[in-house]
Amino acid sequence: IFFRSAMALQLPSELWDIIADSVQSDSLAHVCRRLWDLLGSSRYVKLNCDSHCVTQRVRPLARNVRALQVKVKGPWDPTGAIDALQHAPFLHTLTLSNMAADVTVGSARAMAAIRTAPSLHTLTLNLGRNALGTDGAGALAALKDAGGLRTLSLDLWGCAVGDSGAAALAQLKDAPALRTLTLELWGNAVGN
Incomplete structure (x- = not known):
């Protein structure tokens, strides 16, 4: 699964920010603690x-x-x-x-x-x-x-x-x- 691999953590912060905005929810923020800290809630x-x-x-x-x-x-x-x-x-x-x-x-x-x-x-x-x-x-x-x-x-x-x-x-x-x-x-x- 993409989100469980180290590959996901190597995406730039700016991309994760865009992803979170595009889905209009904070569900992506629950994938891992680093992502939660990065995107906020x-x-x-x-x-x-x-x-x-x-x-x-x-x-x-x-x-x-x-x-x-x-x-x-x-x-x-x-x-x-x-x-x-x-x-x-x-x-x-x-x-x-x-x-x-x-x-x-x-x-x-x-x-x-x-x-x-x-x-x-x-x-x-x-x-x-x-x-x-x-x-x-x-x-x-x-x-x-x-x-x-x-x-x-x-x-x-x-x-x-x-x-x-x-x-x-x-x-x-x-x-x-x-x-x-x-x-x-x-x-x-x-x-x-």
Whole structure:
């Protein structure tokens, strides 16, 4: 078997890194201890967390994570987790879900800070049924300054963003690299 031979250990580290990314799992990291140490773990992660443990679960992943999905239960201050993720060198895809959880304008500002993540190209925020209002929508509109963001999806149904919040969010279309923008704004008294 290839993986049990010394030949596998002679492949360059860069090749193993590419292999691990191409299969989008950490299964190759379980082949041998050297490979585990080389590639690290937790490149493609899905977390379901209570709000009190999100930062402690996310922070150790930031060094090596490529794609992260986080579903948070309950009111949550995302500042600590976003602080870690905005410096994650390889993070290219992020999905954050915190629906019906009293997300505040301050939380929206903290989430928008992810725009500085160096490799981020795909972002999904599922924040429906939160009272973000116009100010929260304006805070999220700062994502237009994300230089490498190519795909952005914001699910803000039932967040009371109103007409001026929707207008602020419409400015997201001006993000420099953006190719796909999805805004879910039903139930927001837009255009009434």
